[in-house]
Each structure stands twice: as C-alpha cells, then as structure tokens.
Amino acid sequence: MSAAEAWNITTKEDSNNPGPPHYPKSGFDPQTGIYHSINKFGDQHKIPTRPDLDIATYVLSHFPHPHQAESKIALIDSATNQQFTYAWLQRSIRSLAKGLYHTLGISKGDVVFVLSPNSLLYPTICLAVFSIGAILTTANPLNTKSEIAKQVSDSGAKLAISAPEELHKLVPTGVPTILTSRKPNKDSSSLSIEELIESSDHLYQLSQVKLVQSDTAAILYSSGTTGTSKGVVLTHAHFIADVAFLRWTVDVSSAQNDVFLCFLPIFHIYGLSFFALGLFCVGTTTVVMKKYEFHAMLQAIKTHKVNNIPVVPPVILGLVKYTSKAGFESELSSLRRVTTGAAPLSKEVGDGFRKKFPWVELRQVYGLTEICGAATFSPTHKEAKARSGSSGMLIPSFCAKVVDTETGKPLPPYREGELWLKSPSIMKGYLGNVEATAATIDSDGWLKTGDICYFDEDGFLFVVDRIKELIKHNGYQVAPAELEAILLSHPSILDAAVIPVENDEAGQIPMAYVVKAVGSELSEDQVIKFVADQVAPYKKVRRVSFISAIPRSSSGKILRKNLVSQSKQKFISKL
Numbered sequence: 001m002s003a004a005e006a007w008n009i010t011t012k013e014d015s016n017n018p019g020p021p022h023y024p025k026s027g028f029d030p031q032t033g034i035y036h037s038i039n040k041f042g043d044q045h046k047i048p049t050r051p052d053l054d055i056a057t058y059v060l061s062h063f064p065h066p067h068q069a070e071s072k073i074a075l076i077d078s079a080t081n082q083q084f085t086y087a088w089l090q091r092s093i094r095s096l097a098k099g100l101y102h103t104l105g106i107s108k109g110d111v112v113f114v115l116s117p118n119s120l121l122y123p124t125i126c127l128a129v130f131s132i133g134a135i136l137t138t139a140n141p142l143n144t145k146s147e148i149a150k151q152v153s154d155s156g157a158k159l160a161i162s163a164p165e166e167l168h169k170l171v172p173t174g175v176p177t178i179l180t181s182r183k184p185n186k187d188s189s190s191l192s193i194e195e196l197i198e199s200s201d202h203l204y205q206l207s208q209v210k211l212v213q214s215d216t217a218a219i220l221y222s223s224g225t226t227g228t229s230k231g232v233v234l235t236h237a238h239f240i241a242d243v244a245f246l247r248w249t250v251d252v253s254s255a256q257n258d259v260f261l262c263f264l265p266i267f268h269i270y271g272l273s274f275f276a277l278g279l280f281c282v283g284t285t286t287v288v289m290k291k292y293e294f295h296a297m298l299q300a301i302k303t304h305k306v307n308n309i310p311v312v313p314p315v316i317l318g319l320v321k322y323t324s325k326a327g328f329e330s331e332l333s334s335l336r337r338v339t340t341g342a343a344p345l346s347k348e349v350g351d352g353f354r355k356k357f358p359w360v361e362l363r364q365v366y367g368l369t370e371i372c373g374a375a376t377f378s379p380t381h382k383e384a385k386a387r388s389g390s391s392g393m394l395i396p397s398f399c400a401k402v403v404d405t406e407t408g409k410p411l412p413p414y415r416e417g418e419l420w421l422k423s424p425s426i427m428k429g430y431l432g433n434v435e436a437t438a439a440t441i442d443s444d445g446w447l448k449t450g451d452i453c454y455f456d457e458d459g460f461l462f463v464v465d466r467i468k469e470l471i472k473h474n475g476y477q478v479a480p481a482e483l484e485a486i487l488l489s490h491p492s493i494l495d496a497a498v499i500p501v502e503n504d505e506a507g508q509i510p511m512a513y514v515v516k517a518v519g520s521e522l523s524e525d526q527v528i529k530f531v532a533d534q535v536a537p538y539k540k541v542r543r544v545s546f547i548s549a550i551p552r553s554s555s556g557k558i559l560r561k562n563l564v565s566q567s568k569q570k571f572i573s574k575l
C-alpha cells in the first residue's frame with residue numbers, strides 16, 4: 001500500500017474520491033511522505049560541489065572586489081567605534097593563519113579551543129583556524145572551570161585562544177593558551193592574537209595545506225535530544241552549504257545593503273553562521289557588541305543606523321515591553337528586518353512586536369547546531385506576517401518528514417509529529433558517541449530533531465512542542481540530565497528531576513524536584529546555590545520543590561510530563 005493509499009489522500013487523478021484534502025502547495029509528496037522545499041536556489045546560490053574546497057576559501061572568494069575591499073567596512077566595534085575593512089580582514093586572516101601554522105605549529109586536524117565573548121577579532125580567528133585545516137571548538141565564556149575542562153578534554157584541544165579575563169579558567173587544563181587581545185599590564189608573558197597577526201605578515205604563504213570539503217572544520221557542543229553536552233562534528237562541506245543558505249536568505253529578503261547588529265554569541269552556530277562566515281559573502285557591514293545589553297543595543301541601532309538584527313525571542317519581548325512610548329520611534333527608525341531563532345516566538349509576542357514596530361519585517365527561523373545553522377526561513381515578509389507563529393518554509397535543498405511518534409509513519413500537512421530533516425548540512429555525528437549518533441541520524445540520513453511540528457497547506461512550519469529532554473533558557477540549551485547529576489552528588493539529596501517551567505522573560509527556567517534524605521534540613525536556597533556554584537548562569541536551577549518520590553516508569557525513566565503538569569497545578573492553585 002502506498003503512503004497515499006494509507007492516508008486515503010486524494011490525488012488529481014482520483015477526484016471521484018474526495019478523502020482528506022490534498023495540499024499541492026505544501027511541498028508534501030503523498031507517495032513518499034516527504035516535504036520538499038518549494039523555494040529553489042538561483043544559479044548564484046548553488047552549493048559548490050568541487051571536493052577541494054574549504055569554508056575559508058569559499059568565504060574569502062566572495063569578499064568584495066579588491067578596489068572596494070580597501071574602503072568597504074566589514075566590522076565596527078559598537079563600544080570603541082574601531083573599524084575593520086574587508087581588505088584588513090583578509091590580511092588579518094592570512095597573517096593569523098601563518099602565525100598559527102609557522103609560529104605555533106598548529107596544523108591540519110589540530111583542535112583550537114576559543115573562549116571569548118564577541119569581538120572584532122573573533123571572525124578572523126575562526127576563518128584563520130578553518131584556513132589551515134585546524135578544527136574550531138568554541139565555548140560560552142560564562143562556563144565554569146569544570147565545564148571548560150570537560151570540553152577541552154573531550155575535544156582534545158591542542159591550543160586555546162582566550163579572552164584575558166577568562167584565562168584563569170584555562171590554566172588548570174594545562175593546554176597552551178594565547179590571548180584574544182593584549183593584557184592591560186604590558187609585562188604579561190602571554191602572546192596575543194594581535195601580536196601574532198602583527199608578527200606573521202612577513203612569513204611565507206601556506207601553499208602546502210590541502211583541504212577537502214569532507215574534512216572536519218568544527219566541533220560545536222550541543223545537548224542534542226537527550227543527555228549532556230556532546231561535540232557536533234561539522235565539516236567544511238556543512239559550513240559551505242550553510243553559507244549558501246544564508247546568502248539565499250539575505251537575497252530573498254532584500255537585505256544585501258543592510259547594516260547588521262551582532263550581539264548573538266559567535267560561539268554558537270547562529271552567531272557563527274551570520275557573523276563569522278555568511279555575511280562576509282554578501283559584503284554587508286556588521287556592528288559588533290561584546291555581549292547583549294538592552295540599552296546599549298538601542299544606542300547602537302541609533303548611532304549606526306542599524307537595519308537588520310538576528311535575535312532570540314527574549315530580545316523581541318524586551319523590545320515590546322521596555323521601549324518607552326516617547327522616543328523609541330526615532331531610536332529604531334532605521335530598523336527594517338528582525339529575524340528570530342533558537343527558541344519559539346509566541347504568536348502574541350510576535351503580533352505585539354508587529355503592532356508596535358509596523359515598519360520592521362519580523363521573521364522566524366528554525367535552526368540547530370546539528371544541521372549547522374538554519375533549515376527554514378520566510379522569503380516574503382507578508383507571508384511571515386500572515387502566519388505569525390510559523391518558523392517559515394524549508395530552505396532550498398532541505399527535505400523534511402513529520403513522523404508520528406507512535407507509529408513511525410510520515411504525516412501530511414496539519415498533522416503533528418516529530419520533525420526529521422535531511423540536507424547537505426546535516427552533521428557527521430557526535431564526537432566519539434556512536435550510540436547518540438545512531439539515535440539521532442537514521443540509516444537513510446534523516447536527522448531526528450526532537451521537536452514536535454506540523455506544516456500547513458502552503459509549506460509553513462509550526463513548532464508546537466518538544467519531545468527532547470531539553471530546557472531552552474534565553475535560547476540556550478539546558479540539559480536536565482546534567483543538572484540532575486549535579487543534584488545527585490549532594491550528600492543530602494536522594495533523588496532529583498529537573499523540568500522546564502514556562503517563563504515570560506527567558507522562555508523557560510529549570511525547576512528541580514528534590515527528594516531529600518530523612519532528617520535533612522536542606523533548603524531551596526541551598527539547593528539553588530549548590531547548583532549555581534557549578535554551572536554557567538543560564539543553567540542555574542531557579543525553583544525547587546521538595547517531594548517524597550520522583551515519579552518513574554517501570555524501566556526507571558523519569559516521568560517528566562507528570563512533574564510538568566504537577567508544577568502547573570501548583571502554580572494554578574497559588575493564583
């Protein structure tokens with residue numbers, strides 16, 4: 001029986017039997033159960049197939065023409081107004097690559113660990129590492145010493161590049177470390193990237209590095225659908241495809257001449273894809289903020305006449321809630337396009353934003369580290385507005401299935417199931433974790449996202465729930481298993497479970513259910529502090545409830561859904 005027969009779907013040849021509706025504009029093929037992208041790449045966006053190409057060469061080949069590159073500004077520091085032209089960027093990437101290779105002995109396959117907030121030099125570091133075939137791994141500078149030590153060891157880092165203020169976290173790992181910028185005290189013995197760039201210009205070219213698209217380019221850390229942080233192995237081919245996708249999104253949204261604002265962290269795929277790679281291929285200017293701060297963002301938009309900002313939902317909520325009536329229109333008058341990703345944006349907040357800022361186009365994207373960036377986008381703003389709450393349409397070259405979680409069957413439009421994706425940018429797998437890789441990518445190459453979604457009749461994706469055991473706080477992933485392991489290491493805690501609780505500002509916050517030892521006086525504040533001392537701030541447990549037993553299935557799996565409804569009941573009874 002074909003899939004069409006199984007669902008009794010009407011095809012054009014079968015008009016006598018009306019059956020359930022057929023949605024020809026959805027991109028859904030009833031024969032295969034697969035959704036195909038309705039949008040197509042133009043010739044200029046085609047993903048290059050020649051094998052001997054690396055992501056740095058691909059990006060540099062799209063830089064503005066040399067006579068424009070000397071004056072065209074690539075990056076502006078929002079705090080100091082320091083500016084890098086495309087020509088300077090190109091020279092700094094080449095010099096740093098030579099310095100890493102000749103002076104520090106970093107070569108193909110060596111892992112370079114970067115621990116830094118955003119800076120003008122961050123893109124140079126990424127592209128220099130890629131250009132010598134070394135492997136980039138990045139981390140949130142808010143991570144604790146033990147989180148950093150784990151990643152350094154798991155990735156097998158040979159060199160670390162650290163912001164001066166984070167250096168102390170790397171010292172215990174023993175990995176050789178250079179600084180992103182000079183330390184204020186001149187007697188510091190640590191070499192800096194700035195010095196390495198300056199001293200390497202005269203070194204001879206790197207003609208001996210031979211790279212192919214299938215070489216590993218980066219190991220970025222993600223929790224996937226379960227468990228703790230895992231290294232997502234991404235190749236040059238994955239980044240090349242992602243950059244082709246990003247160029248397409250910029251072109252179809254007419255953003256080629258926009259001034260962009262970057263406060264999203266470049267250490268995550270979202271920021272990396274836009275600000276260290278993709279936008280350089282379009283030739284735009286980006287204003288870089290070290291990190292997000294609401295008023296500094298408003299100031300940067302006004303000062304630099306920013307047109308375009310990739311954001312996450314809490315930023316949209318902030319703009320809806322905290323921009324004062326008087327003055328904000330002139331402060332934000334230059335803004336034309338805002339794209340939000342990393343977590344779902346509610347229809348209410350999206351509508352609130354559109355009402356308050358009718359001159360700004362708001363689009364949602366759906367992206368994952370495991371697919372090296374984005375999978376969906378709304379080409380036209382009108383369609384995005386008409387379907388507030390949608391994450392957009394499949395980007396060209398993506399296919400999707402919506403899979404019934406009970407039967408495993410692919411589902412047609414308007415039916416909810418787990419989203420599976422296929423594209424040229426699907427990760428190679430999780431580093432050294434065959435089991436997690438096999439649980440995430442099936443034998444046909446479909447990546448199981450862990451998100452419950454549906455497509456509408458026009459091929460627009462709606463994310464409705466999450467089956468993966470993951471909490472999204474400010475667009476950052478928090479793995480309950482990681483926090484549960486920390487809680488269980490407390491001598492007075494017998495059992496523990498962590499669940500997401502909805503929160504207006506951050507999307508979700510982690511809440512812990514704790515079974516304490518008989519006679520223990522352990523308080524909520526003590527539990528919160530115990531976890532906070534060991535994790536980055538975004539992973540902190542922010543609410544605790546003591547309970548007599550954690551509900552578990554017969555196989556011992558935590559019944560998180562029961563705890564989620566229990567927490568909702570408790571909240572309602574408090575109202």
Ligand SMILES: CC(C)(COP(=O)(O)OP(=O)(O)OC[C@H]1O[C@@H](n2cnc3c(N)ncnc32)[C@H](O)[C@@H]1OP(=O)(O)O)[C@@H](O)C(=O)NCCC(=O)NCCSC(=O)/C=C/c1ccc(O)cc1
Pocket residue numbers: 142246263264265268269270271273274291292293312314315341342343365366367368369372373374473474475476537538540
């Ligand atoms: C802008 C946000 C939303 C808010 O920033 P924030 O207000 O500074 O909040 P943070 O969560 O970063 O950190 C603040 C906390 O850190 C603390 N903190 C502050 N500096 C310190 C200090 N030096 N020491 C120690 N504590 C401190 C601070 O006190 C505070 O603690 P607390 O009040 O307890 O939360 C920020 O959370 C943020 O950038 N989130 C984005 C995360 C993100 O990029 N996720 C992407 C995942 S990948 C993905 O989905 C891909 C999508 C994609 C889509 C499209 C594409 O084309 C490609 C890809």
